[in-house]
Amino acid sequence: MPLPSTHACEDCLLLVYTDIRTGPRILFGAVLSSFLIVDCVIAYMLEEMEMEDKNPNNLQDLSSLRISSLEEEEVEVEEDDYEDDEEEEEEDDDEDEVSVALGFVEKPKNPRLLLRHLFPSKAGGVPAWLDPVNLPSEKSRVCGFCGEPLQFLLQVYAPISEKESTFHRMLFVFMCTSMACLLQDQHEQWKRRPETQCRSVKVFRCQLPRSNPFYSSEPPRHDGTDKPSGDGAALCCWCGTWKGEKVCGSCKKARYCSEKHQVMHWRSAHKVECRQICATFQTSDSSHNQRTLPLMVSSKTLWPEYEIVSEDECSFDTEASEASDDKSSLVSKAEVDEMFKSLLDKFEGNDDQRSWASFQGRIAKAPEQVLRYCRDVKAKPLWPMSSGRPSNADIPKCSYCGGPLCFEFQVLPQLLYYFGVKNDIDSLDWATIVAYTCMASCEASVSYKEEFVWVQLSSSSPI
């Protein structure tokens, strides 16, 4: 913008901004007395007109003499778009206030760094259970539609330092790998009765105080000597995720969480191994068995394991404000095309496109992010679509303490790219998965408490 040339007059503090194309235009002024201003304006205008050739429009402006009025041809006062503008302003304000932590996936330097006694945040592979003994029950670990046990998506270590009981706090996300179940799940999440909900995506929260029977109260030393205070429960040897309560009938060594996994394991490898195990272990002690059998995760369909590293979103902000240096040549026409305004309706798009555009703009600061974490009362999730958003009434109360839920974190679809999920017509795809957790992070009788999940799928409407 051209620099304002000031009209410094003692009587009025008037700044006249001169644009080469359009002539003098008054932008700011501190009015001491309206008469003085008017006189000054007239004087200035006449001055200018003597110096340069001006069209008669200026004289007309003088006659109307509103200081804030401008030549209509060049600059417009938007009246139709008030609502849109205000919406945009509000969005900007909201987003600036809360600081969001972003999660990025990285290959761990050493897979042993992701074991449970080091309290990792990870994605894919098997979960590092916080409470290794009281794992989720049989009913809560299966998909509500197909009955398959859920697969581990990611876990986030999110302690709350204000309370004693939440010194250690982990959030686990599980989901069914079938897209058909996810589509049915969409209907379920709109129903407002969380007790009777059967879902295919679940979030569990587990918390422990500093002194607990599973880990030492001292922080881990990260030098290879750390280990948990005790063994956990035996896990299923097919998925390595859930508790292996059922045992193989013949060898009595292989443990499974469900019949489906037993069938899968039997078909793939166990048919052959079973007899061999029976033969070798016939004479050994029963107490030895749990430790000598390593945790074999036989399933090949688990997602690849990554570690999640967190960074603050504001550390990426400096890049976004760089000025564009490649667009300095503007093709500006001398005459004014007033009705370009109508292009707004045609090309700027509808609600869905606009929310997608602002979503893209936000994640463009750090395109590799897979997780957005913000546990703040004012925090709002970043919605890719405008359709399919929950209202406040759609989010139920905590099923354990009856208190309200608040947004904690959301998973973004970049994770699908890192997991290498296939891109068939029926493969898994989502726009975002949002987790709402109990604001008070309540204690309950179960160790792993279920929280509310909202999944937004990408609509297939064209841009």
Add this chain to the structure above:
Amino acid sequence: MAERGGERGGDRGGFGRGFGRGGRGDRGRGRGGGRRGGGRREEEEKWVPVTKLGRLVKEGKIRSLEQIYLHSLPVKEHQIIETLLGPQLKDEVMKIMPVQKQTRAGQRTRFKAFVVVGDGNGHVGLGVKCSKEVATAIRGAIILAKLSVIPVRRGYWGNKIGKPHTVPCKVTGKCGSVTVRMVPAPRGSGIVAARVPKKVLQFAGIEDVFTSSRGSTKTLGNFVKATFDCLLKTYGFLTPDLWRETRFTKSPFQEYTDLLAKPTKAIILDDVEKLDA
């Protein structure tokens, strides 16, 4: 905030601050620092696709924009267009217009940018974006323009010698009261059109055309939309060379479930392109 973070860190010792407690300095990855040094080019290379189509394009399974057009798949990421059209895609800012909104404290000025993108070889797009800063508006408009890229069919006026240079037939597009009619022209005529649609047609890759417009062409929004509509219709017009029955092919999502290549797909695409030439 930093103080409180430090105190809490002290309480927890080396337990790890978890999420929402600041970055992990101890691991020393320095993601923020590294990316600031790299500048803009790194960001573009590090495109992580968000949609299924984006993932297919990034893998390289989709090689041309025509495959996307064939199945009417919605394109939601502009990097898809950039990857498929490559360096031939040029953009130009047609106009920056300041618009103002009256507030109690004076005027609030924003800038509206109009950008047209095209590769000069059958693809054009137009984008409009309004923003507080000129640079932001231009960037946003370029992205919107890339998302709205459409294919343009070209043909011959007379002898089918050389490359197609004009519209294949008389087409007309209408928006509001403005109708734009494009008529095939012989080689060397150039684009006979008003200033604004001429620019759009240049980006589309049409070399010669006669145009005729009617209605209130002063309303440039409608005028440009009408030329766009006209260009859209070039592929909607059934000419005798398209009389052959289409053999339906699988969409890119279905195609890559089987590991077999589908030879029929290649044949159909070649037909369409050869017929133009």
